Amino acid sequence: MLKKADFFSDVYDVVRLIPKGRVTSYGAIAAYLGSKQSSRMVGWAMNASHKMSDVPSHRVVNRIGILTGKNHFGNAMEMQELLEKEGIVIQEDKILNFKHFFWDPSQDLKIP
DNA sequence: TGCTTGACGATCA
DNA sequence: GTGATCGCCAAGC
Numbered sequence: 001m002l003k004k005a006d007f008f009s010d011v012y013d014v015v016r017l018i019p020k021g022r023v024t025s026y027g028a029i030a031a032y033l034g035s036k037q038s039s040r041m042v043g044w045a046m047n048a049s050h051k052m053s054d055v056p057s058h059r060v061v062n063r064i065g066i067l068t069g070k071n072h073f074g075n076a077m078e079m080q081e082l083l084e085k086e087g088i089v090i091q092e093d094k095i096l097n098f099k100h101f102f103w104d105p106s107q108d109l110k111i112p
Numbered sequence: 113t114g115c116t117t118g119a120c121g122a123t124c125a
Numbered sequence: 126g127t128g129a130t131c132g133c134c135a136a137g138c
Contacts, residue, residue: 007135026120038133043119062120069119
């Protein structure tokens with residue numbers, strides 16, 4: 001019955017585990033889940049994550065650190081401000097020193 | 113039921 | 126180094 005591992009639930013779980021002041025990419029989450037080729041699914045899940053106020057989707061950006069999803073936040077500025085509050089510097093909707101703030105789920109969670 | 117779209121990523125030209 | 130195209134899977138119409 002609950003054999004169906006909701007791809008979305010997995011994404012939400014990983015996003016919630018993102019440490020404060022850190023960000024990750026859709027591809028990183030997809031790779032952690034084992035579907036690196038379905039990075040789009042992560043973004044698709046994020047779209048539904050709007051219902052989950054516990055999902056800091058603002059910490060998820062694309063592979064180069066651009067706030068691609070800011071448009072879907074309702075308030076694009078909000079996404080940037082949230083990240084800046086955590087110490088992340090953003091310029092032109094792009095995270096500076098993205099590699100420095102990048103957080104890889106597989107690196108911290110360490111797949112068993 | 114079938115085609116299009118979509119918060120991406122990687123590769124090719 | 127930049128631009129364009131393909132791939133991937135799921136949901137919407």
